[in-house]
Amino acid sequence: MAKKMVHEDSKRSHKKRSAKATHPFSKIKKFKKNKPEKLENEEEEEEALSTQHKLFKDKDKAMSTVKAVHKPAKHQVAAADKGNVELGSSREQLDWFISAFQAATRTKLSSLELQEIPENSMLELSNTMDHNIHNLMKHVKGIFGPSWEEVLCEGSLVKGNAEPGCPAILIISSSAVRCVEILRGLKTLTTKCHATKLFAKHIKIEEQVSILKERVNIAGGTPSRIKKLIEIDALKLSRLSVLMLDMHKDAKGLTLFNVPQVSNEFWELYKAYFHQQVMLSKLQICLY
Structure with a gap:
């Protein structure tokens, strides 16, 4: 009789563990435990994106400077638009x-x-x-x-x-x-x-x-x-x-x-x- 009761307790305990494992909120504690680590990773990711954005911004600024330096003369711009040539040198x-x-x-x-x-x-x-x-x-x-x-x-x-x-x-x-x-x-x-x-x-x-x-x-x-x-x-x-x-x-x-x-x-x-x-x-x- 005692053996039978022990067997049933063991069976109920196994069912509880199985239910707990499949329960939709069973991993909440684990998520909460790892949350600070994830937040830390997000902060690092945001910092990396910010740095990348700054690099692209600096690159665009540099390209704008280059374009300004090599901006075509008026007659060169006009050459693409027939009929608008500036009457410059011969x-x-x-x-x-x-x-x-x-x-x-x-x-x-x-x-x-x-x-x-x-x-x-x-x-x-x-x-x-x-x-x-x-x-x-x-x-x-x-x-x-x-x-x-x-x-x-x-x-x-x-x-x-x-x-x-x-x-x-x-x-x-x-x-x-x-x-x-x-x-x-x-x-x-x-x-x-x-x-x-x-x-x-x-x-x-x-x-x-x-x-x-x-x-x-x-x-x-x-x-x-x-x-x-x-x-x-x-x-x-x-x-x-x-x-x-x-x-x-x-x-x-x-x-x-x-x-x-x-x-x-x-x-x-x-x-x-x-x-x-x-x-x-x-x-x-x-x-x-």
Whole structure:
């Protein structure tokens, strides 16, 4: 009988231990006992994270300093945004223009070709005057120097001096309206031989062909019509020495270099008829 009771007590004790082991709160004491150690580990972890955060912060600060030191010049930033080039030195303008040319035409110039581009390809205008229509006539006189009157103001064709329909300076704008504004600013410069309008708006191509049979000193127009007149051999380029590109921004902030369609037409025109002349030092570009 005594053995049976001892056996039952042992059995009940075993059940209690099993229940205690499986009870959901059976490990509370153990958790509480280890809690200080865990908290200590958390504090160490927080301290480590704080140190890591400080290191990243210092790294970001250092990188910001490096970026500030190597911040691109204005003309370099503008190079990525066609049409917003700052009118800086002729070298800066030429770098921007060649970069824009390669990007727009998907042309990759070799290092040798880049070296062969003449340093004086880009005309650097006087910085003492603003680049606006009011001062355009003065800038044009400065481009041609003391002989500007001889080059631009002769009214009739002189054998050996001026081929019909061949301007000395060609101005390219993004729109007919802008072109009219520019040529109006040069009206008094060529009293004997007025500047010729080469755009499609309100002017038939036959009228322009007729005008180009006479002496032309200054011509201005849009890329599409200029290209067409060159293709039919009405507009000639043998006397052309200055290609002036209008950098004026329209109401939307766009220029000749980023107006949709017009920009593509300009680069097609430049690549087909002007780039080789620039490479041969026969033609200079002027951003105005």
